[in-house]
Amino acid sequence: MRVAEHLNEALHALLDADPAVHVLGEDIVDPYGGAFKITKGLSTKHGSRVISTPLSEGGIVGVGAGLALAGDRAIVEIMFGDFAALAFDQLLNFASKSTTMYGRRVPIPLIVRCPTGGRRGYGPTHSQSLQKHFIGIPGLDLYELSPFHDAHALLATMFARQNPCVLFEDKVLYTRRICRDGVVDDLFRFELVGGWARVYADGDLPPDCVLIAPGGLTDRALEAMRDLLIDHEITCVLLVPERLYPLDPAPVMQVLRGAGTIVVAEDGSAGGTWGAEVSRLLHPELWASLSGPIRLVSAADSIIPTAAHLEREVLVQADTIRRAVLA
Amino acid sequence: MRVAEHLNEALHALLDADPAVHVLGEDIVDPYGGAFKITKGLSTKHGSRVISTPLSEGGIVGVGAGLALAGDRAIVEIMFGDFAALAFDQLLNFASKSTTMYGRRVPIPLIVRCPTGGRRGYGPTHSQSLQKHFIGIPGLDLYELSPFHDAHALLATMFARQNPCVLFEDKVLYTRRICRDGVVDDLFRFELVGGWARVYADGDLPPDCVLIAPGGLTDRALEAMRDLLIDHEITCVLLVPERLYPLDPAPVMQVLRGAGTIVVAEDGSAGGTWGAEVSRLLHPELWASLSGPIRLVSAADSIIPTAAHLEREVLVQADTIRRAVLA
Amino acid sequence: MIGAIQERVRALTPVADADLGRMLRIRHFERALLRLFERGQLNGTTHTCLGQEHVPVAVSGLLDPDDYVFSNHRGHGHFLARHDEPHALLAEIMGRAGAVCNGVGGSQHVYHERFLSTGVQGESLPVAVGVALRLKRVTPGRLACAYIGDGTWGEGSVYEALNMAQLWRAPLLVVVEHNRIAQSTPTTAQLSGSIAGRAAGFGVLHHRIESVDVNVIRAELAPLAAVVRSEFRPVVAEIAVHRAGPHSKGDDTRTPEELREAAEGDWHPRYAEAFPEQFARLDEEQRAFIARMVDDVLIRPASEWERP
Amino acid sequence: MIGAIQERVRALTPVADADLGRMLRIRHFERALLRLFERGQLNGTTHTCLGQEHVPVAVSGLLDPDDYVFSNHRGHGHFLARHDEPHALLAEIMGRAGAVCNGVGGSQHVYHERFLSTGVQGESLPVAVGVALRLKRVTPGRLACAYIGDGTWGEGSVYEALNMAQLWRAPLLVVVEHNRIAQSTPTTAQLSGSIAGRAAGFGVLHHRIESVDVNVIRAELAPLAAVVRSEFRPVVAEIAVHRAGPHSKGDDTRTPEELREAAEGDWHPRYAEAFPEQFARLDEEQRAFIARMVDDVLIRPASEWERP
Numbered sequence A, B: 001m002r003v004a005e006h007l008n009e010a011l012h013a014l015l016d017a018d019p020a021v022h023v024l025g026e027d028i029v030d031p032y033g034g035a036f037k038i039t040k041g042l043s044t045k046h047g048s049r050v051i052s053t054p055l056s057e058g059g060i061v062g063v064g065a066g067l068a069l070a071g072d073r074a075i076v077e078i079m080f081g082d083f084a085a086l087a088f089d090q091l092l093n094f095a096s097k098s099t100t101m102y103g104r105r106v107p108i109p110l111i112v113r114c115p116t117g118g119r120r121g122y123g124p125t126h127s128q129s130l131q132k133h134f135i136g137i138p139g140l141d142l143y144e145l146s147p148f149h150d151a152h153a154l155l156a157t158m159f160a161r162q163n164p165c166v167l168f169e170d171k172v173l174y175t176r177r178i179c180r181d182g183v184v185d186d187l188f189r190f191e192l193v194g195g196w197a198r199v200y201a202d203g204d205l206p207p208d209c210v211l212i213a214p215g216g217l218t219d220r221a222l223e224a225m226r227d228l229l230i231d232h233e234i235t236c237v238l239l240v241p242e243r244l245y246p247l248d249p250a251p252v253m254q255v256l257r258g259a260g261t262i263v264v265a266e267d268g269s270a271g272g273t274w275g276a277e278v279s280r281l282l283h284p285e286l287w288a289s290l291s292g293p294i295r296l297v298s299a300a301d302s303i304i305p306t307a308a309h310l311e312r313e314v315l316v317q318a319d320t321i322r323r324a325v326l327a
Numbered sequence C, D: 001m002i003g004a005i006q007e008r009v010r011a012l013t014p015v016a017d018a019d020l021g022r023m024l025r026i027r028h029f030e031r032a033l034l035r036l037f038e039r040g041q042l043n044g045t046t047h048t049c050l051g052q053e054h055v056p057v058a059v060s061g062l063l064d065p066d067d068y069v070f071s072n073h074r075g076h077g078h079f080l081a082r083h084d085e086p087h088a089l090l091a092e093i094m095g096r097a098g099a100v101c102n103g104v105g106g107s108q109h110v111y112h113e114r115f116l117s118t119g120v121q122g123e124s125l126p127v128a129v130g131v132a133l134r135l136k137r138v139t140p141g142r143l144a145c146a147y148i149g150d151g152t153w154g155e156g157s158v159y160e161a162l163n164m165a166q167l168w169r170a171p172l173l174v175v176v177e178h179n180r181i182a183q184s185t186p187t188t189a190q191l192s193g194s195i196a197g198r199a200a201g202f203g204v205l206h207h208r209i210e211s212v213d214v215n216v217i218r219a220e221l222a223p224l225a226a227v228v229r230s231e232f233r234p235v236v237a238e239i240a241v242h243r244a245g246p247h248s249k250g251d252d253t254r255t256p257e258e259l260r261e262a263a264e265g266d267w268h269p270r271y272a273e274a275f276p277e278q279f280a281r282l283d284e285e286q287r288a289f290i291a292r293m294v295d296d297v298l299i300r301p302a303s304e305w306e307r308p
């Protein structure tokens, strides 16, 4: 099953299970079913709880927060994650703040879904990975879809914390297969440990390098790991957290302590990255065992061009990761 | 002279010198002269080039970008920097992108001024330091006002790069005296080196610790340095960059190489901070000479409460910095 | 001119003790705040609703406990008209024990039962639409009431909200306190067209109320609120008011002419003139009450908050 | 029904070769794009303006080279009507040498002389206000023209811009291509009230044009543009159009009924019927031209861009 269908099933299950769940977004109702078809069938099955909205990204996140404040649970799809910029105020100054600024805990079970990332030639305003800009907002949790984590469980976890959440979903990942039963492919296996997927080569030898990456990087990370193993006999372990922020490294601390080299890869442009935040958390813990600073891989410090040959130069490729490990 | 008056004079000078300069913002015309009086007198002197706007933070940043695109130079005041969240899309997806996404360099000389920070009891939505959320947007430069840097030269530098810029201005700093002629007070001296102010105790002994902080932290950094020197005989040097992003550490690399301990202090809440970005830049350069990871000081991972006694617990105080140096 | 004012004074309908008492309670509360500020006993900022107290008193008489109220920076009257808890509000503003939000939110960020205020203009309207949609589904007949100022009509969020509210038939009552100024900017310099026209452009019912008479305002609002409740549709009720005080504290740069006009538009002297005995009695009652209340709060210890 | 259409056909006024030729050039350009996509020769996304080609042709006839044009996602016609450079545009869309923005911007992000498009709906309106203010000061008589769709009226930025444009008298011509749909959502489900009413609410002049006749549209637009230029005030010109193609590619979920209606509203068959010889001649001319143009661009090397 592909990630897109899997996520769609998860949304169905959520709507089935809880009449308080509402889904809002531009063009999400049938027969269109959303720009990426993630909401396909939802409106047919769940009627008025699935609402196509006007083009009002700030407004619909506000409406979602209002539903959540009053006792519902809201999922808002931003057609392209780039437009979450239009909802930045609602997320920063209302939804997240309301959870604590009234002097007591106020639940705001709101999930803002952001189809994210490039590699589809959509151009500079439809290809960004904006995770880093949402990091460090008190009361706002950031998650990213991966092929390893069960989407239904993930959405349930997000609602359970009762904080507004942003879920980043790589647009190319939608088209990839989900991984189940611990199997990735002929070479790699995975296990889930406390919100993290640990992906390792069959045999599970102690790794030369630990790679940390959000779910959207999976394809490129695996390709790099395969090359490194076969061409360079370098063993990597890949760690994929479901929650990007706040990040809890405890479940994988053991894995990290053993690593001489740690590489963090992500899709956002260089500068002020998630990787810098991961390093902030890990450097103090691992200072003694690290042979050098954690290595950060990201897209170039650049807008994302439209033409495929130019886009490729800017975005993270398997080779970008491979070179960082070899550096 | 106080920083507020100094900045006001700089704006006067800019408007005097260049008929293309325009200033927009809510309630900025006389007799009100802006919520923090930074624009006092400007409209009386420069008439229609100084415009009080409706409450439309996103819109006025867009208008500023339009003026800049067409050949003017625009300064937009956001009454409280917190509301820059409403202009996040205009900055991220239009102003900064336009400088490069059309395949050639497009100048957008736009300065967005953001009165920033707490310590005035204005509460959770009027006290934030949002610098970190704007870091790493290709084509967007971030600056911060300091008592050391000449405001007129600073504004001229910002325009000269022809990128949209955000200027963060600490609201309490407005009320402090500017430092000139290399003198800070009875104990401290400063010099300017390539966009950085280097502040050192009279005598200029090699420091035990280097403190890096944006201009808004100056008062608390100096207080901490004084205590550390007098009570603990620890010598600190303070480095204050005028440009926060992209940060150019080259001019102070010599100072940093000598330091066993480096502390970065800032006003934003914890998580995904500017300090993490500074560390990303410096760790690779200084790995060998550092005794431990760069230490980061920031506000708590919390909204900023209104009541003074609660606000104090959350925000960075001189003592927070002192303790980080002693840790 | 004086003739004209007397005309309006004579026009005031008899007022219930409860209403005039509440209006005066709010007035004394706000005045006490400004005094505390002057004496340096208040930290931070505040926006008093001097001159506009009668609006929330009129509105609150029409609200059900299950309705939600969204308030803004100028929200003390909105709160006190709905919740007779001046101690809790002053404690909030002063960061003292018994504060409604433990002193965390302060003057502009209050959440109590179904009353919520925020300090970012316009932001709460889409939120109110979401709340209204939930109310419509779960407790039909209940509404969300959102107070905004005329200046807030500069924010795009207002229009995104109006559009959705009308499309989705959200029971939303927008109460516009049109005081013809935003901070220092006259409405003529910040608002083109009219609020009536803007509402109409979105197909949203609009009604403007010119009176300062609390009974008249309530009477004109009543059918509007009923439409919101029974027809599930948004309504914009615009009420002409005068800001009798500064925007915040000591920041009034209006001309003497403008200030005189604002003072003339204030309900306070009119009610004083129209109902001298009732007014004097209630005024003294409320003055004394608020004075005691301030004394009580002033001796309280600092509020406590356990950071989450 | 057929009678009614023939009525309208007969109503078409004689069209200049230049205009009809340009409309057909754009039509063939857009069709070529869809073919290239089908064959897998185009990467990314695109939004063709099939059915709406006559609008920018009508508008561009009224523009001065010093005017600015702001375009949106559906901008090929806007560009080609103003700049007869289909090679440069196709190269842009395909990332080939000679691309107007070196292949960096692609279909939705084009900046050429005083033409600028962006892919985030509504964002360009405040920008256009800023540009218009500069034009008014430096070259009075010049205007900023911004194309937006009906769906874009959901965005708050539109209203922030209208308000400022009217308050500050910005020479801004907003051309609304009202095709009664936004991506997949019918306008009835995304827009309450009306565009006319919304403009009026901001005191902004509005005029709606129902015709598909390029001459009529231009003639109705001409006095509006003149008002913008001479009176320095914004105008909203709303033009009823039909989207004859998919939103992007292969994503048309409209019912057969809706599709038939859209096809009937298309200018193309009407002009074909009304002016058969002229149409056939120009159509063949443009078909051949675009075919050669595509062949030319297809053999070009990849565009080059030096990252700043």
Ligand SMILES: Cc1ncc(C[n+]2csc(CCOP(=O)(O)OP(=O)(O)O)c2C)c(N)n1
Binding pocket: B026, B055, B057, B079, B083, B086, C073, C074, C119, C120, C121, C122, C148, C149, C150, C151, C152, C153, C177, C179, C181, C182, C183, C243, C247
């Ligand atoms: C988004 C936002 N922009 C600016 C401000 C600062 N501000 C607070 S009140 C105000 C004026 C509001 O005017 P209006 O809506 O008419 O309300 P009034 O103060 O007259 O009651 C301004 C500019 C704010 N709080 N939020």
Ligand SMILES: Cc1ncc(C[n+]2csc(CCOP(=O)(O)OP(=O)(O)O)c2C)c(N)n1
Binding pocket: A026, A055, A057, A079, A083, A086, D073, D074, D119, D120, D121, D122, D148, D149, D150, D151, D152, D153, D177, D179, D181, D182, D183, D243, D247
């Ligand atoms: C801010 C923003 N939200 C959503 C989109 C995705 N999107 C592109 S076009 C479109 C529909 C636009 O409708 P309309 O304005 O009527 O123009 P039309 O496509 O009909 O020409 C949408 C939702 C976008 N580009 N920008």
Ligand SMILES: [Mg+2]
Binding pocket: C149, C150, C151, C177, C178, C179, C180, C181, C182, C183
């Ligand atoms: Mg007002």
Ligand SMILES: [Mg+2]
Binding pocket: D149, D150, D151, D177, D178, D179, D180, D181, D182, D183
């Ligand atoms: Mg449309």
